[in-house]
Amino acid sequence: MQRAKSVLDCYLIYLSKLGDRDGHITPVTNSEEVPFDIKRVFYLYDIPGGESRGAHAHYECHQFLVAVSGAFEVLVDDGKSKRQILLNRPDCGLYIPPGIWASEVNFSSGSVCLVLASHAYNEKDYIRDYNEFLTFSQKLK
Template identity: 55%
Template sequence: MSETTVFDCTLIEMDRHHSDDRGNITVVENGKTVPFNVRRAYYLYDVPGGGSRGSHAHKELQQLIVAASGSFDVTLDDGNVKRTFTLNRPYQGLLVVPGIWRDLNNFSAGAVCLVLASEKYDEQDYIRDYNEFLKWKIKV
């Protein structure tokens, strides 16, 4: 998966169902909305305004990252090119493929980052050092 680039990552628009003045609902379904089966979901919240998270890559795991509330930026890096996406709509998710370094930053106050992942937590799948990531991208 080291051949992946930031251009393999994309924004996915999820269906919005309007229910008059009571608000909206967005449905996420395995293999339909998300191009993988979700095996783990988690969310980040109470990140200090302007704070950052992430700073790692995955060897095999795919993610759909959603700003469930508020906004934040996701900077993706494939070792050659960087792309930054601002997430601020709860009906859009950023698909992040394996082999991409990610940094999440510029969290607004009260932001909630929902992450849907293709695999359960596996520490062996993480690359947490950027220089190791670059070596891995070249080697594999």
């Protein structure tokens, strides 16, 4: 059984930024820059300014979020404590382990959120009801 996660288990990872005035590239390699093997990649875009996304947790899936364009905040919640983390650089992302409720909020217009995930999509891995999440997180304590 997995242990209870804390909002302190969510942390920023600064990625390599290679380049010069002609442009930059930021590489991401399985289990090197992020602490898991990447099985799925997707991105959120065309989100109206000020809107929110996410608002769920995962039983098993790890995620890494990057604001590749624009800015947004990520509200992470472990059932007891909450933290709000600003993402606004394409060379810095937020690691979110399973068992953490996460909501992406306050998108600036034109933002793009890149998500790297440790698992392929599986609806059964999602906890979409906050009360169900609280029950789950209490069982792990």
